[in-house]
Amino acid sequence: MTPISARVPSVGSMTVPSRLVDRSPQVPPQALIAGLVPPPLFGGVRFETYRPDPAEPTQAAALGALRGFAVSLQRPAPRGRWRRRRATGGAPRGVYLDGGFGVGKTHLLASLWHAAPGPKAYATFVELTHLAGALGFAAVVEALGGMRLLAIDEFELDDPGDTVLVSTLLARLAERGVALAATSNTLPDRLGEERFAAEDFLREIQGLAARFTAVRVDGPDYRHRGLPQAPAPLRDDEVRERAQATPGATLDSFDELTTHLARLHPSRYGALVDGVTAVHLTGVHTAVDQAAALRLVVFADRLYDREIPVVGSGAPFDRLFDADMLSGGYRKKYRRAISRLVALNRTGVGVG
Numbered sequence: 001m002t003p004i005s006a007r008v009p010s011v012g013s014m015t016v017p018s019r020l021v022d023r024s025p026q027v028p029p030q031a032l033i034a035g036l037v038p039p040p041l042f043g044g045v046r047f048e049t050y051r052p053d054p055a056e057p058t059q060a061a062a063l064g065a066l067r068g069f070a071v072s073l074q075r076p077a078p079r080g081r082w083r084r085r086r087a088t089g090g091a092p093r094g095v096y097l098d099g100g101f102g103v104g105k106t107h108l109l110a111s112l113w114h115a116a117p118g119p120k121a122y123a124t125f126v127e128l129t130h131l132a133g134a135l136g137f138a139a140v141v142e143a144l145g146g147m148r149l150l151a152i153d154e155f156e157l158d159d160p161g162d163t164v165l166v167s168t169l170l171a172r173l174a175e176r177g178v179a180l181a182a183t184s185n186t187l188p189d190r191l192g193e194e195r196f197a198a199e200d201f202l203r204e205i206q207g208l209a210a211r212f213t214a215v216r217v218d219g220p221d222y223r224h225r226g227l228p229q230a231p232a233p234l235r236d237d238e239v240r241e242r243a244q245a246t247p248g249a250t251l252d253s254f255d256e257l258t259t260h261l262a263r264l265h266p267s268r269y270g271a272l273v274d275g276v277t278a279v280h281l282t283g284v285h286t287a288v289d290q291a292a293a294l295r296l297v298v299f300a301d302r303l304y305d306r307e308i309p310v311v312g313s314g315a316p317f318d319r320l321f322d323a324d325m326l327s328g329g330y331r332k333k334y335r336r337a338i339s340r341l342v343a344l345n346r347t348g349v350g351v352g
Contacts, residue, residue, distance in 0.1 A: 017243040017251040017280065021260040025271035029135050032267055033143050036121035036131075039305030042110035050107050058218040059103065065215045066108050069095050070115035073148055073179055094180035099217030105183040106153055108217070112181055113151045120149040126298060127267070128152065129162045132169065134267040140169065145176040152182040156333075174211055182212075230316035230342045231351045236282045239313045242348075248277030254284045254314060261295045269302045276308055278348055284314035286322050293321055294330065297337040304340040309348035317341040 027035075038045075047067055052059035095112075097105040113122045121144055123131065132140050144150055150173060156162065170180055234242070243251035250273075252260075264272065273279065287293035303310060310317070320341065321334040
């Protein structure tokens, strides 16, 4: 996989950059379902590319467990009534990767998806909730009910409504014989650990718990070292000059972009930045409210998935969310967004 630092767009002759606010992508339902695949960042990973830490035996054990689960999915899928009966009993048809950050859970989950037979789907927890909002719950059950595997990255418990929605969705899919795999995100009150463990996940999904085998993945917490410091913001004219000199770049004011994001369903944010080589923003400032802040989190995830560098003027990206947001119930989302935007900003300005 090419490192993000090697994907900085080349500087060419001056052009007139396009604006994200002029884009209003229409994504048909079939395209939303077809888009349920690992992001480009994990498009090339496989079990063979996962390197377990010899000092952490659970990593090698997790790799073996996921390989075995993938093999079990190669058996012919049950059909009709037999499929439904098989879904209600027998060996667990789900696996949950329980571990901290930076130990390769997403790598393993994406590798499982690549190794599994089709049809199959891969989505983050947030993408599933947005899909249900865009298509409707019944339509999502129908679209995913014929899958052999649904892989869910970053299962979140910070919104009770969304947790109930996804848990109910998984129950419906499990009834149809869909195999499930998941990793977790942080439970807000899990101080110190900055993660939630298997017992939290299994408790929240209640009736589905018996369908999951929890697989522990231990290791040093490489990513959780406090919020990274963002590069100093550029001047407005420097941002414009960089955008003009970068083929395929976009240039928007931060306020206009946040207003535009409010008009688009979050399921369309990925299509909004498809084909963009770098995002340039003028007048970046702290989000004014939680609704806007959460939309920025989703937008940051889509940029990170596609490894799109970001350049900005105004406030640095580590000040995108205020102290109340960073200490509230959604703080893990905001921390993740800051970490990702700062990494993309460093690439955009050529720092580190």
